[in-house]
Amino acid sequence: MKSLEELKKLREESIKNIEMRNTDKDIRVVVGMATCGISAGARPVLTTLVEEVAKRNLGNVQVVQTGCIGMCTLEPIVEVYTADKEKVTYVHIDPEKAKRIVSEHLVNNNVVVEYTIGSAEKQ
Amino acid sequence: MKIFRSHVLVCGGTGCSSSNSALIKQRFEEKIKELNLDEEIQVVSTGCFGLCEEGPIVIIYPEGSFYARMTVERVDEICEEHLLKGRIVRKYLFDESAREEKIKPLSEVEFYKKQKRVALRNCGVINPEDISEYIARDGYMALGKVLTEMTPTEVIQLVKDSGLKGRGGAGFSTGMKWSFAAPNQADQKYVICNADEGDPGAFMDRSVLEGDPHAVLEAMAIAGYAIGATKGFIYVRAEYPIAVHRLEIAIKQAKETGLLGKNLFNSGFDFDVEIRLGAGAFVCGEETALMQSIEGKRGMSRNKPPFPANKGLWGKPTIINNVETLANVPQIILNGPGWFKSFGTVKSPGTKVFALGGKINNTGLVEVPMGTALREVIYDIGGGCPNNKEFKAVQTGGPSGGCLTKDHLDIPIDYDNLTAVGSMMGSGGMIVMDEDNCMVDIARFFLDFTVDESCGKCTPCREGTKRMLEILDKITEGKGTMEDLDKLEKLAINIKETSLCGLGQTAPNPVLSTLKYFRDEYEAHVLEKRCPAGVCQSLLRYIITMDCKGCTKCARICPVGAIEGKVKEIHVINQDKCIKCGACMDACTFHAIIKK
Numbered sequence: 060m061k062s063l064e065e066l067k068k069l070r071e072e073s074i075k076n077i078e079m080r081n082t083d084k085d086i087r088v089v090v091g092m093a094t095c096g097i098s099a100g101a102r103p104v105l106t107t108l109v110e111e112v113a114k115r116n117l118g119n120v121q122v123v124q125t126g127c128i129g130m131c132t133l134e135p136i137v138e139v140y141t142a143d144k145e146k147v148t149y150v151h152i153d154p155e156k157a158k159r160i161v162s163e164h165l166v167n168n169n170v171v172v173e174y175t176i177g178s179a180e181k182q
Numbered sequence: 183m184k185i186f187r188s189h190v191l192v193c194g195g196t197g198c199s200s201s202n203s204a205l206i207k208q209r210f211e212e213k214i215k216e217l218n219l220d221e222e223i224q225v226v227s228t229g230c231f232g233l234c235e236e237g238p239i240v241i242i243y244p245e246g247s248f249y250a251r252m253t254v255e256r257v258d259e260i261c262e263e264h265l266l267k268g269r270i271v272r273k274y275l276f277d278e279s280a281r282e283e284k285i286k287p288l289s290e291v292e293f294y295k296k297q298k299r300v301a302l303r304n305c306g307v308i309n310p311e312d313i314s315e316y317i318a319r320d321g322y323m324a325l326g327k328v329l330t331e332m333t334p335t336e337v338i339q340l341v342k343d344s345g346l347k348g349r350g351g352a353g354f355s356t357g358m359k360w361s362f363a364a365p366n367q368a369d370q371k372y373v374i375c376n377a378d379e380g381d382p383g384a385f386m387d388r389s390v391l392e393g394d395p396h397a398v399l400e401a402m403a404i405a406g407y408a409i410g411a412t413k414g415f416i417y418v419r420a421e422y423p424i425a426v427h428r429l430e431i432a433i434k435q436a437k438e439t440g441l442l443g444k445n446l447f448n449s450g451f452d453f454d455v456e457i458r459l460g461a462g463a464f465v466c467g468e469e470t471a472l473m474q475s476i477e478g479k480r481g482m483s484r485n486k487p488p489f490p491a492n493k494g495l496w497g498k499p500t501i502i503n504n505v506e507t508l509a510n511v512p513q514i515i516l517n518g519p520g521w522f523k524s525f526g527t528v529k530s531p532g533t534k535v536f537a538l539g540g541k542i543n544n545t546g547l548v549e550v551p552m553g554t555a556l557r558e559v560i561y562d563i564g565g566g567c568p569n570n571k572e573f574k575a576v577q578t579g580g581p582s583g584g585c586l587t588k589d590h591l592d593i594p595i596d597y598d599n600l601t602a603v604g605s606m607m608g609s610g611g612m613i614v615m616d617e618d619n620c621m622v623d624i625a626r627f628f629l630d631f632t633v634d635e636s637c638g639k640c641t642p643c644r645e646g647t648k649r650m651l652e653i654l655d656k657i658t659e660g661k662g663t664m665e666d667l668d669k670l671e672k673l674a675i676n677i678k679e680t681s682l683c684g685l686g687q688t689a690p691n692p693v694l695s696t697l698k699y700f701r702d703e704y705e706a707h708v709l710e711k712r713c714p715a716g717v718c719q720s721l722l723r724y725i726i727t728m729d730c731k732g733c734t735k736c737a738r739i740c741p742v743g744a745i746e747g748k749v750k751e752i753h754v755i756n757q758d759k760c761i762k763c764g765a766c767m768d769a770c771t772f773h774a775i776i777k778k
Contacts, residue, residue, distance in 0.1 A: 060326070060447055070321075076185065076315070083289065094267070110185050113185040
């Protein structure tokens, strides 16, 4: 180790791995991972969300899985809980859509309206 | 670096390891692989979580689910339900987390809520065998800061300003200790980490070494820079194999990463650490005896002065700091003395780790700000005495400390307050006793320990403690007299005043404090030949009451044939023959046999 900068760089790399062990976060992203969710393709959605959140160093976001949400035909479902705000439910999500949710909703705070359950029901 | 969506943390501390946590971890790994989740989920072995009573403990992130009393059999279900399908397996969670509808994460459980973790901040959070996890938690940043931005004098001043006191027992100012060694000129100086943790029931140093070994290495290097030492020794007990193993890994990784060795941070400062194993003699926790042992001699203490800061290991200037003390140092450097003083009391800033044991619900390790009341530690965090028994006393400071009563429960814990009431902080052992404990027997137990562990060099400790033990034996056998109590007290005071080292100077404390606060129990033993708690064998009598149905079960089970009686008639125990084994009492279906 030759300098403080070198150590800081090493820290930045390592921090992504253990950031998950902090449970005190503002935003919770929940992925339905029951049998229905998994068979509809929830697993790659979950891993994409985890990777994107880590890549962007979103320290205030927690990505967790949950069981069956109850609307199996709409799976994969992703719910975003933000403190003091109404829950946003996204349906029929795939990894590409998940990336958009991260960049638009989680980073820039713009709900991706076209993926939400409200617009799915209108169709 | 690979990112996992979930982390399974399995406690790898000594407590959970002894109840098979290694097999639990192995089963998690196998099952996760079977379910094809091994690319997504990481299994990590950590240091102690602190709530040893509920071990083996498994924590699953990101949810922070707290699975208690884990078994290998439960692993498959947790993998299939929780890890695969996201359904937390409520029935295996720690009781308190699952009591309400919303599942409480670890951080909100009562046991953890009141704690302030500084020395234990990484224990149960990181993988101690992976230096990158320590670095992710600001590891070695303090060393980097010290070597690139501060002079040794500034480092010592900062530690002095923080008011950090030695956590090994005596509570001497760490900054002062460093400042004594710094100006001494010598071709070699040494830093020693005292990990010879010997108090029965205390295991905080072991936990720090097992859970966060790099924090100790980093602090030793900082201390080395401050006093001008390039060599460090960790003196650790051979009976801490997990701690030794993790230290070895930590030293190796630190050397490979260039955080120990030559020219650290390009500052020209070299520092190297070696491990020395102790064979488990209690006296080797005393600094002069410890140095003798490192030098390869028999561990016996010597007179001070000269103090180690002037003439220490191999006659060179040396500082000796306890594990927990060192674990605080990097945090103090990074956050400043003001931060450290923001918790604790004015005279004793910071936190202290206590090992809760004995008759308490939540056996384990807790770290609280200094000044926390004993009551909060024992009841709010420790959960009180099990089986609704009444709290009787708490022994703080191990064999060197004293017993305190329920009248002392509201005392804010710090060095001075505990000393003022006849006990001491010691290394932080806290053994809780309930109504079933005999205080004379407790005093005897601790004295028996110090008699065994006395190195024998000075007469008061070698002979005096032995004589005290003989008197206590007499009392517990019902042969004591009131003069014995006075003799005991006189001897105790003499030993305290004339012994060579801390071992002898504090050995009489358990006797003195119990004599002071539980004199009635001593008197019951002496005057009434009775042990109020029903512990001292010789004073016990087993008696068969009128509830006896004459089933003859007790007579048949008695190993010495001391019970007589006909079928369907009340039986009688022949007290001359009875060996007080208690087998009859356990066997009686009618609860007709009592202990008096």
